[in-house]
Amino acid sequence: MKLPIYLDYSATTPVDPRVAEKMIPFLFENFGNPASRSHSFGWVAEAAVEEAREQVAALVGADPKEIVWTSGATESNNLAIKGAANFYAGTKGKHIITVKTEHKAVLDTVREMERQGFEATYLDVQENGLLDLEVFKAAIRPDTVLASVMFVNNEVGVIQPIAELGEICREKGVIFHVDAAQATGKVDIDLSKLKVDLMSFSAHKTYGPKGIGALYVRRKPRIRLEAQMHGGGHERGFRSGTLATHQIVGMGEAFRIAREEMIEENNRVKALRDKLLKGLQDIEATFVNGDLEHRVAHNLNISFAYVEGESMIMAIKDLAVSSGSACTSASLEPSYVLRALGRDDELAHSSIRFSIGRFTTEEEIDYAVKLLHAKIQKLRDLSPLWDMYKEGIDLNTVQWAAH
Amino acid sequence: MSYSVKVIDHYENPRNVGSLDKDDSNVGTGMVGAPACGDVMKLQIKVNKAGVIEDAKFKTYGCGSAIASSSLVTEWVKGKTVDQALEIKNTEIAEELALPPVKIHCSILAEDAIKAAVADYKKKHGE
Amino acid sequence: MFQPVYLDHNATTPLAPAALAAMLPWLDGLCGNASSRHEYGRRARQAVDEARQRVAAAVGAHPTEVLFTSGGSEANNLFIKGAAASLRPGLVGVSAVEHPCVLKPAAQLQRLGWQLHTLTVDAAGRVETDDYAALLAQRPGLLSVMLANNETGVVQDVAALAEAARGSGAWFHSDAVQAFGKLPLDFRALNAAGVHALTLSAHKIGGPKGAAALLVDKRVELQPQIAGGGHERGLRSGTENVAAIVAFGVAAELAAAGVAERAQRMRQLKNRLESGLTVIGARIFAVDAPRLPNTSYFAFADIDGETLVGKLDREGFAVASGAACSSANPEPSHVLRAMGVAPEIARGAVRVSLGEGNDEHEVEQFINALRATVGRLQGLTAMTV
Numbered sequence: 056m057k058l059p060i061y062l063d064y065s066a067t068t069p070v071d072p073r074v075a076e077k078m079i080p081f082l083f084e085n086f087g088n089p090a091s092r093s094h095s096f097g098w099v100a101e102a103a104v105e106e107a108r109e110q111v112a113a114l115v116g117a118d119p120k121e122i123v124w125t126s127g128a129t130e131s132n133n134l135a136i137k138g139a140a141n142f143y144a145g146t147k148g149k150h151i152i153t154v155k156t157e158h159k160a161v162l163d164t165v166r167e168m169e170r171q172g173f174e175a176t177y178l179d180v181q182e183n184g185l186l187d188l189e190v191f192k193a194a195i196r197p198d199t200v201l202a203s204v205m206f207v208n209n210e211v212g213v214i215q216p217i218a219e220l221g222e223i224c225r226e227k228g229v230i231f232h233v234d235a236a237q238a239t240g241k242v243d244i245d246l247s248k249l250k251v252d253l254m255s256f257s258a259h260k261t262y263g264p265k266g267i268g269a270l271y272v273r274r275k276p277r278i279r280l281e282a283q284m285h286g287g288g289h290e291r292g293f294r295s296g297t298l299a300t301h302q303i304v305g306m307g308e309a310f311r312i313a314r315e316e317m318i319e320e321n322n323r324v325k326a327l328r329d330k331l332l333k334g335l336q337d338i339e340a341t342f343v344n345g346d347l348e349h350r351v352a353h354n355l356n357i358s359f360a361y362v363e364g365e366s367m368i369m370a371i372k373d374l375a376v377s378s379g380s381a382c383t384s385a386s387l388e389p390s391y392v393l394r395a396l397g398r399d400d401e402l403a404h405s406s407i408r409f410s411i412g413r414f415t416t417e418e419e420i421d422y423a424v425k426l427l428h429a430k431i432q433k434l435r436d437l438s439p440l441w442d443m444y445k446e447g448i449d450l451n452t453v454q455w456a457a458h
Numbered sequence: 459m460s461y462s463v464k465v466i467d468h469y470e471n472p473r474n475v476g477s478l479d480k481d482d483s484n485v486g487t488g489m490v491g492a493p494a495c496g497d498v499m500k501l502q503i504k505v506n507k508a509g510v511i512e513d514a515k516f517k518t519y520g521c522g523s524a525i526a527s528s529s530l531v532t533e534w535v536k537g538k539t540v541d542q543a544l545e546i547k548n549t550e551i552a553e554e555l556a557l558p559p560v561k562i563h564c565s566i567l568a569e570d571a572i573k574a575a576v577a578d579y580k581k582k583h584g585e
Numbered sequence: 586m587f588q589p590v591y592l593d594h595n596a597t598t599p600l601a602p603a604a605l606a607a608m609l610p611w612l613d614g615l616c617g618n619a620s621s622r623h624e625y626g627r628r629a630r631q632a633v634d635e636a637r638q639r640v641a642a643a644v645g646a647h648p649t650e651v652l653f654t655s656g657g658s659e660a661n662n663l664f665i666k667g668a669a670a671s672l673r674p675g676l677v678g679v680s681a682v683e684h685p686c687v688l689k690p691a692a693q694l695q696r697l698g699w700q701l702h703t704l705t706v707d708a709a710g711r712v713e714t715d716d717y718a719a720l721l722a723q724r725p726g727l728l729s730v731m732l733a734n735n736e737t738g739v740v741q742d743v744a745a746l747a748e749a750a751r752g753s754g755a756w757f758h759s760d761a762v763q764a765f766g767k768l769p770l771d772f773r774a775l776n777a778a779g780v781h782a783l784t785l786s787a788h789k790i791g792g793p794k795g796a797a798a799l800l801v802d803k804r805v806e807l808q809p810q811i812a813g814g815g816h817e818r819g820l821r822s823g824t825e826n827v828a829a830i831v832a833f834g835v836a837a838e839l840a841a842a843g844v845a846e847r848a849q850r851m852r853q854l855k856n857r858l859e860s861g862l863t864v865i866g867a868r869i870f871a872v873d874a875p876r877l878p879n880t881s882y883f884a885f886a887d888i889d890g891e892t893l894v895g896k897l898d899r900e901g902f903a904v905a906s907g908a909a910c911s912s913a914n915p916e917p918s919h920v921l922r923a924m925g926v927a928p929e930i931a932r933g934a935v936r937v938s939l940g941e942g943n944d945e946h947e948v949e950q951f952i953n954a955l956r957a958t959v960g961r962l963q964g965l966t967a968m969t970v
Contacts (some may be wrong), residue, residue, distance in 0.1 A: 059624050065785060066626070067618035067824065075612045082793060084588075087903075088597035093894035094903030126655030129813045158749070160813025160822060164707055165814050259824060264612060266655060266795045266826025283810065285693055286658040286686025295834070296658035296685055297597065297788065299795030299829070305612075332726035365494055365521035368622060369461070369469060375623035389496070401493035437475055437525065439500035439517040440493060453491030456574075 059375040060419045064260075064353060064412030065209055066377055070305065071262040071413065077308040078264065081301035089298045090289060100300045107307025111256065111393030114310040115235075117271050118243035123293045124303055127268040128236035129160040130283075131255035132203075134165045134270055135232045135296065138280030139253060140173060140201050143230060148198025149173045152191070152229075154205070154215075156180050156393040159205050161234055173200075182397050183346035184213035192223055201230040206238035206254075210392040210408055212354025214242055221250030230278065231354075236260050236268075240313030241321065241351040246271060247255060252278045258302070262310030262413060267302035270294075318370070320413060325352035327411050327420050334424030338431055340444065344393055344406055355409040359427075360400040361441040362434045367407060370430040374423055377408050401450065461522055462556035469528035471478035473533050476515040478502040486540075486579025490570045497524040497564065501571035503535060503543070505579055511535045511543055516571075523561040527551050540576045588656070589901045590947045593788075594940035595735050595880060596905055601791035601839055604832040608793060611828035619825045620816070629827045629904070636834030640798055642736060643841035644765070644785070652799045652817050654828055657762040657786035658686035660799040661729075663780050663810050663821065664758045666689040668727055668757050670808035674698035675726035678755075680712050680741070681705055681923035687729050687760055688919075694727075697726040704730070710739035710816070712746065725755045726794035732764035732783075736907065736920045736936055737871040738880025740768065747779035756805050758782040762797075766790035766840030767848060767877045772800050787829065792836030796829035810911050851878035851939050854948050858937060861952035866957055870921065870931065879940065885931030888962050893935055900954040907938045 061069075070078075081103060089104045091097025105119070112119040125131045140151060149193035153165050155177045166174045176194045180186055186204060195202075204215050217233055218389055231250065237256040238244060246254065254271040258264055272278050272293065272411035286295030331354055335341060340360040359367065364378035378390075398406070409423075435441040443450060462471070477500075478485045484505050491498040497520030506515040514532040518525045530551060535543040551557075551565035591599070600608075611632065617625025619633050634648070640647040654660045665687065679691045681703045688703075695701050702725065705716045713731060720728075733740045737831055747757045761770060761783045769835065781802040788794040801807065813822040858881055860870055865881040870928055884890065890906035897904055907918045917931035937951070 061615055061625060063621055063623065063625070066621045067616070069615040070612050074612065075609075078612060079609075082600045082608070084599075086597060086599040088788075088794075091593060091596045091760070091903075091905060093906050094593065094890070094898045096591060096593070096903050123606070126659070126826070127823045130655070130811050133811045158813065159815070163812035163814070163822070163935075257824075259618075263827075265616070265824055266829050283661050284659055284686075284958065285689035286662070286684065288685070295662075295689070296656040297786075297794055299656075301793065302795050302826075302829075338778075360899065361519065363520050363524075365496070366469070366525060369522045372623070375617070375621070375625050377621055377623070389494075399494070400496075404493070404496045437472065437517055438519040439489065439498055442477070442517065442518045450493060455494070455498075456490055 056418055056422065058373045060262035060373060060423060061375045062376050062409045062411060062415065062423065063375050065212070065408065065410035067259050067265065068262045068412055069414060070264055071309060071312060072303045073312060074263055074308045080303040083268065085300070087300070090287065091299055103300055103304050104298055107303045109213050111269055112312040112315045114239060114244070115254065115256070115271065116247040118274060121271050121274050123270045123272055123290045124298055125268045125270055125294055126266055127259070128234065128255045128257035128290055129267045131270040132158070132160040132234055133164050134280065134283050135253040135255060136161065136168065136201065136203055137283055139232065139278065140168055141231050141281045142279050143200050144173070147200040147228070148196070150196050150199045151175045152178065152194050152199055152202040154178045156184065156208055156243050156392045157203065158209055158234055158236070161205065180395055184208060184211045184344070184396050185233060185346055185349060186215050186220070188216060188219055188223065191220060195223070195227050195229060199227070199229050201232060203232040204233065205234040206244070207235070207241060207351050208345070208392065209237050210390060211356045211396065212351045213345045214349045214351060217251065218249055225250040235329050236349070239310065240317050241353065258306035258309055261309050261313050264302050264305040267299060267306045269306070280349040321352045324415070327415055327417065328352055328355050328429055330417070330419050331355055331409060331411070331424065333419070335427060339430060342402060344396060344398060353411045356406055357409070358398065358406040359431050360402060360405055361444055362405045363440045364406060366434060367405065367430065370434055371426055373426060378406060414415045464555050465522055465526040465557070468529040468555070469522040472525060472529040474515050474529065475517065477517065478504055478513065478515050483582050484581070486575040486577070488571045488574025488578060491520070491567050492573050493519065496520060497567060499524065499528045499571045500566055501528060501531065501575045503540070503575045503579060505540060509539045511538055512539065520564065521561070523555065523557055523564040524567060526555050527564045528571060530554060531568045531572055535572060540579060543572050544576055546572055589898065589903045590943070590951065592722050592902055592904045592937045592939060592943065592951065595936065595938035597788045597794065598791050598940055599942065600793055600832070601836055603839060604792050604836040607835040608832035610830045611831055619827060620814070629825070632831050633825050636830045639834035640785070640837045643837035644770045644772045644783070644800065645774065646800045650772070650800050650803065652801060652820055653825065654797050654799060654821055655795055655826065656797045657760070657784050660784040660786070660797050661686045661760055662690045663799055663807065664801065665727065665729060666810055667691065667807035667820070668756050668758070668805055669694050669697065669699060671806035672726045675749070676700045676702060676720070677724055677727040678702040678704055678720045678725045679729045680731065681711060682734050682737070682739070682920045683729065683731055683875065684735060684760060684821055687731070691729065706923050708925050710734060710871040711874050712741055712919070717746065717749070721750055721753045724753050727758070727901045728755045728856065729758040729760065731760040733768065733877050734920060736918055737762070737882045738877035739871045740764065740875045740877060743780060744775055744778040744859055747775065751779040756781045758784070760784045762786040762789055763877065766844060769844050770841070776802055787833035787836055790840040792833045792834050793829045795826055796833040798833070839882045847941065848878040854939050854943060854945065855879060855881055857945060858948050858952065861948070865952070867954050870926065870934070871924070879938050881937045882932050883935055885959055885963070886930070886933070888933050888959060890933045890935050893933070893962065896958045897954060900958060902951050902954055905938070907934060
């Protein structure tokens, strides 16, 4: 067994060997620029790009013409929110709705829109991490131009009611953007049925390469965007810049595999996740964060009370997991997602996100369970909070001398 | 984040983990930090008649640097008088453990823990 | 399999074997997210940091001056829009022969209250000094003049232009995507002359598509154009493309290390090519200007460029008509128009851009094929007239 054991598939996934194999010829012999129209090097690259576009579209029930390549989900989110809000601000208004548990790529973009004169509502979620439809409905105003709600949360893995939210948005004439970076290959996505106008995708969360993503832009009814990157007019003017053929080919192959193997893989991954959950549940004072039912199969987010997250990461360095979101891990702030779920700071600090994937084995889960039992015990032996808990002291009644 | 060798050593083999009887009149207990900030340190010192710290114990809820900082000060205060212990500065702790800037607050907390433990001891002795 | 002779290196280049070798471990097996704190993440972070050092070292910059982006277009957009967002709307000046990913963002600034001055070029494609002086007198806020043109290969004297702009208080940017690897490039020296930012791209120097860099003087205040997560010092968010960045680092090192020798070899090949072209009767654009050692841009009277490159492709030679990025555009090249080339001649433009893989034999073969093809086409033209 290779250590550390990788249980951080929500941060990024390894490139599937089948994906790498498809990519490599486009790095070397088929290296042409897909925009080169005058020779076979360009045509071969362009054909590969279009095949990949079909593969991506097929996974999510879209038309290939609705897929725009970007450098990743972060750029897709920026393009969707800035592009649509700016385009429709004049006709629809300047109010944006999003959710407090969104990825930074959405939250920071919406904050930027606020600086540019838009108003934003950041909705609370319920304790299980799910958005209340009534709360959402109530937030819509006559001048609401766009709503952005993620499909699957990156930290707690809960699945938002996108179909229902889409119905509400369509009825009210609000453009609906969905960040689906964590959803592809994990949940069924059918854009021919969902009333979603814009959807962001990433390759590297679904066993494809980093540096490539896509934005779905609905054609019927047609959604228009202001481009955010200007230049040679690639991607029908939505996004200029030379297309990275090998990365696009990789994303296409990764999404093809996801489509074909999703059901089987999710069953396997769920069995491993449930085994992990079962193995950890008998540790005293542990709490699962986020709804267990409306949740992707591969995610488990648990708070181990009275153990600080970073010291735990250090103690379990044989496990590659994350405490809080990967993108904010340089900060000392407790996870804003868990805070939004109503977890107090202490439990937010002691949370670990386990995310299981295609290459996780049962042996690895067994090892993880054993290791966690031992290390949590060790850290609790070190923890003054654990002593207090054992003495029956309610930590909330203690006057802490905050520094 | 990469930790220094000394932090890892203290973290993996913490010195003087445990508790002393907080009701003992020769024991001073300091508890600093807050769960919300991600670190709580409990430092206890046992002082003999000559005013010298003869034992010290700690328990810490916090990151590796916080655990290392508290482990280190239990070593440093032993054999010192309470007033000498008060002279330990956070900068010395940070330097000894080669703490990165984002972890300096751990050394400040450790210094505060010494002060709190000494204050508790002095209070018990009517000073 | 029959492999055509590739003579379109300004569009993109094959990956250098060393860059491919450096890249593969990050595609094959587990590459962490460089923001993750565990071992896989730290290794990825370290690889990105090392690549940043390599890119910086290759062009005499400091690693903290290197911002990675997804491509040259993004880097140019980031500088123009990002720097403009930190300034009060004023005057932006760009040369008429810039790549669209400079021209269009600059034009976009007009919506924010900026005035656009498009600098004219002379018949040889060089920025006209009178127009430039007139622009400087109006105290522009932003200037962008490319180091070398992708179509003609014309090299601008960017150091002198920047030097002249120093008193104006403008931020001076130069798109060096085509120059890097073909000419010696020293950001420190250019920076001393008054250049505040340079754009580099991996796939033009034997690196992969999907990685590029904006080198930027830290005095320039940039507003990020892609928000979320705070990567690249908060100036460009998004999970780092580790594999491509690593390969970019290696390619940059190779590009810089062999530049003098490469330029020499390319120049010899190009001279050979152009003496052949002259014999066949081609008109070579911008012959009077300093040009990249690998680029030759030419036309034949009464022969459509699209038709010619199509025929050449069938003969086994991959060349370009007009710039790759605007190939979908049937309009004649904006670069040639700016140089005052008549549209009917500009429509005939064909670009040959040589690369490391090319040799004299290929150039000879190309000239022969071109002579025959041109002869046939001219024969046809004569008949139809």
